[in-house]
Amino acid sequence: MSGSHAGDGPRVVVVGAGIAGLAAAHRLLGRGARVTVLEASDRVGGKLLPGEIAGARVDLGAESLLARRPEAVGLAREVGLADRLQPPATASAALWTRGALRxxxxxxxxxxxxxxxxxxxxxxxxxxxxxxxxxxxxxxxxxxxxxxxxxxxxxxxxxxxxxxxxxxxxxxxxxxxxxxxxxxxxxxxxxxxxxxxxxxxxxxxxxxxxxxAGQSGPVFMGIAGGVGTLPLAVAESVRARGAEILTGTPVTGLRREPEGGWRVVAGERVLRADAVVVAVPAPAAAALLRAEAPGAAAELAGVEYASMALITLAYRRAETDLPQGSGFLVPPVDGHTIKASTFASHKWGWIAGENPDLVVLRTSVGRHGETEILDRDDAGLVEVSRHDLKAATGLTAAPVATRVTRWQDGLPQYPVGHHARVGRVRAHLAGLAGLAVCGAAYDGVGVPACIASAYAAADQIHGDLRGVQQLTAHPVQSLHGGAGE
Missing domain, CATH: 1.10.3110.10 (protoporphyrinogen ix oxidase, domain 3)
Incomplete structure (x- = not known):
C-alpha cells in the first residue's frame, strides 16, 4: 500500500470518512497512532458537501456549526480555517404560519x-x-x-x-x-x-x-466557502501528517485476530490493525459488528433514519425581492410541502460578497415516514419549492439555476429510549478492546456532537492501547498474500 505512516505507534483503521471518521483520525494522529481511513464512497465528508450553483459556491449539506459547543469551530481552527470562520450576517429567522411570515x-x-x-x-x-x-x-x-x-x-x-x-x-x-x-x-x-x-x-x-455561564457571541458559525470545506481541510491535514485515506473502498469484514488486534477486509485488501474505529451510519456499523458483537449489531440495526432533499435555487438579484432575515421554518400543521427555506445570500456574507448579481436560497423537504414527496423527480421538487416560496414571500421570478441534493437515510432518528439503546450498544462493545464507534447515530446529529463522539472514540482507543506492548507493524496484504498496493 502506498503512503507512509508517521512514527511507530499502534496502527488504527478508521472505517468511514465523514466528519466523525476524519475527526477521529485527526485525534488519533495526535496520540501517536498510524492511521488508515477507509471510505466506501468516492469522496470524503459524508453529510458535509460543498458544491456550486450558477458559479456560486454553496453548501449542499449542512451549512452551519453550533458555535456554543467548542468541537467544530475548534477543529476548523486546528486545520487552518480560522480566518474563514464567519457568523451569520443575519440571525433573524421567521415562521411561515397562519398565512404569514412571522x-x-x-x-x-x-x-x-x-x-x-x-x-x-x-x-x-x-x-x-x-x-x-x-x-x-x-x-x-x-x-x-x-x-x-x-x-x-x-x-x-x-x-x-x-x-x-x-x-x-x-x-x-x-x-x-x-x-x-x-x-x-x-x-x-x-x-x-x-x-x-x-x-x-x-x-x-x-x-x-x-x-x-456567560454564553455570548454567535450561536452558529459558518465557513467562507461552505461548511463542506471543513472535512476537506481535515482530510488534507491528516494526510499531511502521514495518514492514508482510501475512498471507493468499502469494508466488508471485521474480525478479531487470535493473537490480538483486528482483521479488516476491504475488497481485495486485508488490513491488520491494533484497533478500529467504526464511524459509519448505524446500518453499516451493524453489518460490520455482527460477527464479533451481535448484540451491538442488533441494537444498531434497529436505528431508524429519515430521508430528505435540499433544493438550491439561484436567482438574478435584480429580479428578486426577498423579505429580510435568514429564512423561515414551516410548521407541518399548516399543510405546506417545504419544511424550511434558507435565504443563503442573506444569511452568509461570503455568498453575497462573492456573487453580487445572484441571490441563492434553498428549501428542504422530507420528514421521517414521508416518502411520497421524495418520490417526485428533481423538476417536481423544484416546482413545489417555487410554489411554496411564492406563497410565503411573493417570489415569482424564474431561477437561473436549480440543484436538488437528496440525502437518502440521511438523519438518524432519536425516539424515546434512544439513550438506553446507545448505552446497550456500548455495553456490548465494552469487552472488545481496541474497538470503538462514533458518528451521528449515538450522541447527537450536529457537527460538533459528531466530532465530540469521534474524540471520545479516539480517546477510548488510546486508553485501550496505552501501556500495552506495541506489536511489530503488521504488513498490509491482499487476499492473495502479496504486498498491498
Missing amino acids: PMPKGHVMGVPGTAAALAGVLSDEGLARIERDADLPRTEVGDDVAIGAYVAERLGREVVDRLVEPLLGGVYAGDAYRISMRAAVPQLFEAARTHTSLTEGVRAVQAKAAA
Whole structure:
C-alpha cells in the first residue's frame, strides 16, 4: 500500500470518512497512532458537501456549526480555517404560519417557551392561555425518558408543539416531535423537567443557567466557502501528517485476530490493525459488528433514519425581492410541502460578497415516514419549492439555476429510549478492546456532537492501547498474500 505512516505507534483503521471518521483520525494522529481511513464512497465528508450553483459556491449539506459547543469551530481552527470562520450576517429567522411570515419568537428552548409573551399571532388565544396554566398543573414525571412532543403537549398544549417545537426539531432531525426523545434530543430540557414542577419555570432556569455561564457571541458559525470545506481541510491535514485515506473502498469484514488486534477486509485488501474505529451510519456499523458483537449489531440495526432533499435555487438579484432575515421554518400543521427555506445570500456574507448579481436560497423537504414527496423527480421538487416560496414571500421570478441534493437515510432518528439503546450498544462493545464507534447515530446529529463522539472514540482507543506492548507493524496484504498496493 502506498503512503507512509508517521512514527511507530499502534496502527488504527478508521472505517468511514465523514466528519466523525476524519475527526477521529485527526485525534488519533495526535496520540501517536498510524492511521488508515477507509471510505466506501468516492469522496470524503459524508453529510458535509460543498458544491456550486450558477458559479456560486454553496453548501449542499449542512451549512452551519453550533458555535456554543467548542468541537467544530475548534477543529476548523486546528486545520487552518480560522480566518474563514464567519457568523451569520443575519440571525433573524421567521415562521411561515397562519398565512404569514412571522418573526421567530425569542425566549425558548428548542421551541418550548418560558412565557406566553411574544407568541401572539403564532398561537391562538386559547394556545396562549394554555401556556399560562402550566404553573398551576401538578408535576409531570418524565421517568427515564419521554417524547418531547407528548410531554410539552401535556404541559403547554398541542399548539406549542405543532407550531413551535415541530418546525425546529424538524430542521434538526427531520423527525416527529411526538416520537423524539427529550432526553436524547434536548437533554437540558429533560433535566429541567426532572427538577422543576412547572415546564415554563424549567425553561427559564435553562436560560438563566446559560446566561450565568456567560454564553455570548454567535450561536452558529459558518465557513467562507461552505461548511463542506471543513472535512476537506481535515482530510488534507491528516494526510499531511502521514495518514492514508482510501475512498471507493468499502469494508466488508471485521474480525478479531487470535493473537490480538483486528482483521479488516476491504475488497481485495486485508488490513491488520491494533484497533478500529467504526464511524459509519448505524446500518453499516451493524453489518460490520455482527460477527464479533451481535448484540451491538442488533441494537444498531434497529436505528431508524429519515430521508430528505435540499433544493438550491439561484436567482438574478435584480429580479428578486426577498423579505429580510435568514429564512423561515414551516410548521407541518399548516399543510405546506417545504419544511424550511434558507435565504443563503442573506444569511452568509461570503455568498453575497462573492456573487453580487445572484441571490441563492434553498428549501428542504422530507420528514421521517414521508416518502411520497421524495418520490417526485428533481423538476417536481423544484416546482413545489417555487410554489411554496411564492406563497410565503411573493417570489415569482424564474431561477437561473436549480440543484436538488437528496440525502437518502440521511438523519438518524432519536425516539424515546434512544439513550438506553446507545448505552446497550456500548455495553456490548465494552469487552472488545481496541474497538470503538462514533458518528451521528449515538450522541447527537450536529457537527460538533459528531466530532465530540469521534474524540471520545479516539480517546477510548488510546486508553485501550496505552501501556500495552506495541506489536511489530503488521504488513498490509491482499487476499492473495502479496504486498498491498
